[in-house]
Amino acid sequence: MTRIETVTACTSPVTREVRRLDLQEAWQRMGWRRGCSKALLVSREPARVDHRRCRMGASVSTVMVMTSDLVTRAQSLAAQHLSDAPRRWAHVQGVAATAVEVASRLDPAHSDEIAAAAWLHDVGYAPDVATTGFHPVDGAGFARSERMPELVVSLIAFHTGSEVEAQQRGLLEELNTFATPPLAVLDIVTYADMTTSPTGEPISAEERVAEILSRYGEDNPVFAAVSTSAPELLAAVARIEERLSSAQPR
Numbered sequence: 001m002t003r004i005e006t007v008t009a010c011t012s013p014v015t016r017e018v019r020r021l022d023l024q025e026a027w028q029r030m031g032w033r034r035g036c037s038k039a040l041l042v043s044r045e046p047a048r049v050d051h052r053r054c055r056m057g058a059s060v061s062t063v064m065v066m067t068s069d070l071v072t073r074a075q076s077l078a079a080q081h082l083s084d085a086p087r088r089w090a091h092v093q094g095v096a097a098t099a100v101e102v103a104s105r106l107d108p109a110h111s112d113e114i115a116a117a118a119w120l121h122d123v124g125y126a127p128d129v130a131t132t133g134f135h136p137v138d139g140a141g142f143a144r145s146e147r148m149p150e151l152v153v154s155l156i157a158f159h160t161g162s163e164v165e166a167q168q169r170g171l172l173e174e175l176n177t178f179a180t181p182p183l184a185v186l187d188i189v190t191y192a193d194m195t196t197s198p199t200g201e202p203i204s205a206e207e208r209v210a211e212i213l214s215r216y217g218e219d220n221p222v223f224a225a226v227s228t229s230a231p232e233l234l235a236a237v238a239r240i241e242e243r244l245s246s247a248q249p250r
């Protein structure tokens with residue numbers, strides 16, 4: 001098997017090394033297709049990368065993967081639909097920053113999907129995206145229409161205890177049109193959302209729960225949902241804190 005010494009994510013013009021994988025893993029994870037002497041990333045963003053080829057042969061050790069295009073596109077879509085709402089946009093930027101940091105330490109294999117989901121987790125609030133009025137479902141539907149990977153779509157759909165609110169709103173069937181993401185991945189997005197204030201500042205999960213409850217009236221479905229799901233939201237945050245404390249320091 002051809003050994004790849006370095007797999008590099010390219011965020012032109014900046015290039016950064018992210019992980020080491022062998023060729024088979026790279027193909028499985030990144031969707032590589034072999035050419036005679038070149039490799040082309042085809043599965044994620046073909047329209048954006050089909051002009052970007054790189055040499056890959058037995059003697060070539062550096063392979064360029066363009067997964068960061070996914071994050072760039074998610075960020076761009078979020079800005080397009082949310083940047084007119086300054087508070088929401090500040091919150092989303094804070095969530096994305098936290099998600100990137102945590103994903104890089106706990107789940108680098110999914111860091112691009114996690115970052116993309118963080119950028120888009122609240123896009124369903126945008127007036128031109130909202131359809132049902134339940135932002136996880138509307139945001140996930142939007143992400144799917146934008147051909148985001150299904151993991152990104154499912155993270156948006158199920159972030160921050162959305163299942164409880166979907167049940168209370170009678171929208172469980174709509175939510176369940178999306179796949180349930182792996183809990184260990186979902187926890188990272190939920191953690192980022194629950195530890196970021198509405199203005200993008202770090203906040204404790206307990207303060208965040210209190211803040212949400214104070215913002216919505218008792219007759220609002222969000223109030224009821226967060227009241228019900230608070231123990232699980234706090235548990236998700238605790239799981240991430242435990243994983244972070246066990247992870248190697250950077």
Ligand SMILES: [Fe+2]
Nearest residue numbers: 095121122193
């Ligand atoms: Fe959020």
